[in-house]
Amino acid sequence: MTESVIQLPTLGESVFDTYDRIRSRGPVVPVTLPGDVAAWAAVSHRAVSELLAADGTLFSKNARNCPALHDGTVPADWPMRALTDIDHMLNLDGADHRRLRKTIGQAFTPARVAAMEPRIRQIANELIDQFATETGEVDLISAYTTPLPVRVICDLFGVEQADEPKIRDWVVTITSPVATGEQTAAAMGAMVAHMGALLEAKRRVPGDDLTSALLAANADNDLTDEELVTILWVVITAGHETTVYLLGNAVVALCENPSQLDKAITGDRWRDVVEEALRYRSPLCTAFIRYAREDVTIAGVDLPAGAMVVWYGGIGRDHEEYPDADVFDIDRSAHDQLAFGRGPHFCLGAPLARLESAIALSTLFERFPKLELACPASELSYGPQIITAGPQQVPVRLRH
Numbered sequence: 001m002t003e004s005v006i007q008l009p010t011l012g013e014s015v016f017d018t019y020d021r022i023r024s025r026g027p028v029v030p031v032t033l034p035g036d037v038a039a040w041a042a043v044s045h046r047a048v049s050e051l052l053a054a055d056g057t058l059f060s061k062n063a064r065n066c067p068a069l070h071d072g073t074v075p076a077d078w079p080m081r082a083l084t085d086i087d088h089m090l091n092l093d094g095a096d097h098r099r100l101r102k103t104i105g106q107a108f109t110p111a112r113v114a115a116m117e118p119r120i121r122q123i124a125n126e127l128i129d130q131f132a133t134e135t136g137e138v139d140l141i142s143a144y145t146t147p148l149p150v151r152v153i154c155d156l157f158g159v160e161q162a163d164e165p166k167i168r169d170w171v172v173t174i175t176s177p178v179a180t181g182e183q184t185a186a187a188m189g190a191m192v193a194h195m196g197a198l199l200e201a202k203r204r205v206p207g208d209d210l211t212s213a214l215l216a217a218n219a220d221n222d223l224t225d226e227e228l229v230t231i232l233w234v235v236i237t238a239g240h241e242t243t244v245y246l247l248g249n250a251v252v253a254l255c256e257n258p259s260q261l262d263k264a265i266t267g268d269r270w271r272d273v274v275e276e277a278l279r280y281r282s283p284l285c286t287a288f289i290r291y292a293r294e295d296v297t298i299a300g301v302d303l304p305a306g307a308m309v310v311w312y313g314g315i316g317r318d319h320e321e322y323p324d325a326d327v328f329d330i331d332r333s334a335h336d337q338l339a340f341g342r343g344p345h346f347c348l349g350a351p352l353a354r355l356e357s358a359i360a361l362s363t364l365f366e367r368f369p370k371l372e373l374a375c376p377a378s379e380l381s382y383g384p385q386i387i388t389a390g391p392q393q394v395p396v397r398l399r400h
């Protein structure tokens with residue numbers, strides 16, 4: 001019997017379990033996205049490699065190249081349009097994409113990332129100092145893995161600390177699989193207005209921040225203000241949403257594998273922990289949509305022209321690519337992995353994500369080397385998720 005098309009997300013099931021089911025059905029599988037929109041999910045390492053290799057040729061990231069989004073097949077109020085219908089970096093191909101990426105790339109340099117190290121360490125320690133310790137228990141998602149990346153990215157762009165909760169709330173709504181079209185549009189509108197004001201403020205009084213550096217990189221006015229604002233919200237969103245869950249997933253993996261945690265602490269192996277966590281449990285669930293420009297075959301599966309294709313960030317668990325894929329092992333060399341994508345859209349923030357995650361984990365476990373989960377890992381709650389994936393709470397006991 002053929003299993004019916006799988007819905008993303010599937011009610012009552014964690015996104016990891018849903019994808020385990022999807023994977024057993026083949027490398028590229030029909031799914032429905034929230035709002036009952038028909039799409040395909042690429043779920044094997046080979047399928048995703050082939051898909052990314054065809055970026056800008058057989059596949060477009062530009063919604064204009066998807067008939068279903070314009071011929072009435074997909075409703076005008078589809079909530080995911082807040083992400084698909086805007087001309088931002090993740091939604092453009094070729095020269096249009098390079099134009100945007102070049103300007104932010106000139107400002108967001110490796111030196112700027114490296115210079116963040118002491119500040120990230122300071123933020124990590126400040127958050128740990130604020131843990132309420134009467135019970136010795138804390139929820140790491142709300143007390144650490146969320147505020148840390150939010151503060152790092154806001155700090156980087158010169159966003160006021162008082163505005164961090166608003167930024168987080170907007171991003172939660174924009175990336176939510178259960179928000180209505182009206183809710184996502186309202187959150188997007190508010191975030192865009194806030195970024196417009198930030199741009200103006202930095203234009204008037206430049207500072208030592210990435211927004212000011214972006215303006216300086218755009219001195220020849222190649223990009224419009226609207227494009228600069230779009231860059232700001234995209235990078236601020238992408239720059240923390242995934243890291244929140246990477247940290248949550250990594251803490252759970254380390255607590256479940258104490259010998260790996262010992263190895264990380266004694267050998268200062270936090271960079272390897274981050275690489276293995278990216279492979280073992282990627283925080284990116286469903287990557288942005290690509291549109292088939294013509295009939296195309298991916299990993300042996302035929303897709304029709306116009307097909308909407310997403311890819312699964314959890315392909316690090318593909319058994320054909322990784323022996324013992326379900327074992328968390330920081331000695332594994334997974335450096336060829338696709339957790340940050342590949343090709344023209346390779347993650348712009350990968351160096352920052354790697355640096356801040358290593359610092360966040362090392363600081364936490366250096367202060368609490370015997371930290372343990374306060375409930376069995378099987379009881380952790382995973383809400384309905386689609387773009388990112390990770391636990392909604394990670395209650396831990398803080399032990400030295």
Ligand code: HEM
Nearest residue numbers: 089090238239242243246287339340341345347348349353
């Ligand atoms: C654990 C953390 C992260 C993961 C797993 C991750 C993953 C990814 C992946 C897979 C892509 C490519 C998507 C595609 O091909 O459709 C991507 C793109 C992107 N990421 Fe990340 N990311 C992370 C952190 C960050 C951070 C910290 C920033 C910014 C500071 C960032 C900014 C971006 C941007 C702007 C793009 C779009 C690049 C383009 O289209 O040219 N990401 N990320």
